[in-house]
Amino acid sequence: MDETPTGPTGETEAEVRATATAPQKGTVTQRAIERIKGMISEGLLEPGQRLPTERDLAAQLGISRSSMREAIRALTVLGVLEARHGSGIYVTRLEAGDLLETFGVVADLTRGPRLVELLEVRRILESTATALAAARITPDRLAAVEKHLTAMNATDDPEEILAHDLAFHREIAVAAGNETMAAILDGLSSRTFRARVWRGYQEEGAFARTRREHAAIFRALAARDPEAARAAAAAHVGEVEEWLRSQVGPS
Amino acid sequence: MDETPTGPTGETEAEVRATATAPQKGTVTQRAIERIKGMISEGLLEPGQRLPTERDLAAQLGISRSSMREAIRALTVLGVLEARHGSGIYVTRLEAGDLLETFGVVADLTRGPRLVELLEVRRILESTATALAAARITPDRLAAVEKHLTAMNATDDPEEILAHDLAFHREIAVAAGNETMAAILDGLSSRTFRARVWRGYQEEGAFARTRREHAAIFRALAARDPEAARAAAAAHVGEVEEWLRSQVGPS
């Protein structure tokens, strides 16, 4: 797309300049990823903004469309970009939910002792979030929490229970007023992750205990008692954590 | 490339079977990503194991090598796979560090009010990690922490200070005995993230205060006092958090 090729392989002026500042570090695709990330963090690309076409981007960086597509795909999976077939490529809103969606992958692929550690992280965050929620929760949101609590107790279908269980904790996390924390907890409770752990846990007849713990959490929220809420949430997650610890590392 | 085309577009037998179980949900690349993720979570692919070649994988899923490469690239960026030029594609160890490396991207691209939330998450995790470290840290690791503390105080080069600052907290996180938490904190303290926030913070002459806070954290660790350690760490991160809050959302 440029005139005056400056080298035997036909690099454009722009490419030569880029090569001078960043001499072949890693693959061209990796460089393209860093480049686009850089454009965003430097403010050249705003959230929601549309990018040039794949073909144009590739030309600008002096690489092939294939390599550029790999870069775009990677950033898409990371929740940074969003490709709309027939329309164009856009920067996401870059909100917590967008960027932390990949956290689910971590939860799904973690195994062994690391799984216990992940649950420990969740215990720490969940207990704090619940304590914050107790201090800040609004009446209508508290009602929503109660709705999921009763719905959870009204059915025997494990699928439905799990769904309301997730929603129960999600409402609380949002009520804590920290969307980033809520997004992380969401990832740590991703559908497949919970199913993986809870299947075995609930098979040991832990339904009753789970219900009791949920009720305790709700009572603490209704009473606007942060300390009680923290304790209840920590105990709730801690129960599963301890069970999992015994499964993974039988001393 | 196959014989006996079974449809007007020339699908192979394998593709028809796959289509029957997973009817065109999303792009073929996305399907390939899910497929490989599934193979790993189901244990068909072990950590460290080598995968078939790109060409073979593409043939197995009935897609082109280009699409398969995009899938592999995405999983590589996510820290699930590792491609070694000339050798092959391998599953990573799937350890906390591998999978949580992408957390740095989140820290780098988060902005505005979400940045404060991210720092709040760090405060929660860091204070807990420091408390745990106070109870568990070994003498040699404590010595390593002290080394970074003194090195940090011995220089005026901001770059060097930052490096030792990072190492200081990293040693503590590792000493807490939860590699997953350490990996997350690592991501939340990624070089560019810290530089972005720290620059403005330190410009206000916060060096002295930072040193005092670090000293307090170390004293609590040396005294094996978890509560003091938690408080010191929380105050340390909280200082920055408050400053950032005033910068972002001037009420």
Added chain:
DNA sequence: TGGCCATAGTGGTCGGACCACATCGATGGC
């Protein structure tokens, strides 16, 4: 005026070609 449709532009997929690098075995010298 309003809805429909041809069209241009975009991302999605494909196949093939070539290059750069790693690996390993054969070869040759010590």
Added chain:
DNA sequence: GCCATCGATGTGGTCCGACCACTATGGCCA
């Protein structure tokens, strides 16, 4: 006999060009 060297082979990395699927736009027709 042993080890260093050097090829051959196979792998991921890059590029190209073509075509498909979808969207959006604008003009056309009722």
